[in-house]
Amino acid sequence: MNIGDAAKASGVSAKMIRYYEQTGLIPPADRTASGYRDYSDKDVHVLRFIRRSRDLGFSVAEITELLALWQDRSRQSADVKALARSHITALRQKIENLQQMADTLQTLADCCAGDHRPDCPILTDLETDDDDLLVVKPRTGAI
Amino acid sequence: MNIGDAAKASGVSAKMIRYYEQTGLIPPADRTASGYRDYSDKDVHVLRFIRRSRDLGFSVAEITELLALWQDRSRQSADVKALARSHITALRQKIENLQQMADTLQTLADCCAGDHRPDCPILTDLETDDDDLLVVKPRTGAI
DNA sequence: GATAGGGCTTCCCATGGTGGTAAGGTCAAG
DNA sequence: CTTGACCTTACCACCATGGGAAGCCCTATC
Structure with missing residues (x-):
């Protein structure tokens, strides 16, 4: 899937997807032979997670933590809750x-x-x- | 009065005073023979006005309008009130x-x-x- | 009068998250 | 093969603010 489609599917603009990649929030996307970024449904899922987090006012730095927790199967929900509560306070x-x-x-x-x-x-x-x-x-x- | 003293007296940092001058919010300050900016009590009064406006969340663009109204003796309070209400709505x-x-x-x-x-x-x-x-x-x- | 220190000057850089734009490559449909 | 839509990178801009460097100026102390 091209970046435009991933953008439409996730609600994150192509511009921001590149930005998130550049700043390390998401890993570099796969590339087609011609250099186009190529996204899977899984990638879109991550982008949706990010958009939803942004909609809740989390900063990119906080989303980095959220993503890490999300992808950590041995996470403790207490850590997530702490992050959420700290954000609520802010x-x-x-x-x-x-x-x-x-x-x-x-x-x-x-x-x-x-x-x-x-x-x-x-x-x-x-x-x-x-x-x-x-x-x-x-x-x-x-x- | 030097910029440092004006900053202390107004609560606006020296950095921001220069910025406000550079962007035209305030007119260029007088200069001493050696090139130092020189501020009067009147200037500090304006800076206080700006700081107070910033504290109330007005943008620099809005403060430009507020300053113009403030310095216009033939202003209509309705104009000020409209500006304030629009800001309250935001x-x-x-x-x-x-x-x-x-x-x-x-x-x-x-x-x-x-x-x-x-x-x-x-x-x-x-x-x-x-x-x-x-x-x-x-x-x-x-x- | 020399020297030290603090204050001033300008200029550049960074922030955060987003949008715009321009120059050029790619792909698919007609 | 052309056209148009899409992609790429690389810049610039926003807004208000802080940081820092390099160099000049002023004052106080010795």
């Missing part, structure tokens, strides 16, 4: 950061008249010399 | 994506024994040929 941290930003901004937007006048609490907040950032608590005169 | 979208990932992963992790045995629903899910991704609903035999 995701939750990111969510928290973004939520904090959104909350702060929402609070500011709620205070903004949003009309033709120039006065705007959002800008006032942005120029505030306050170093306690991203906190949605009353700030002297700012909110 | 943040919420990101949060939703991450939340979906975290939920799916949490569900899988909850189903994983996490012991010495190799059987692991997380890996089973990752290799599933299911294209309806990121959905935390029962999937035939996968969860």
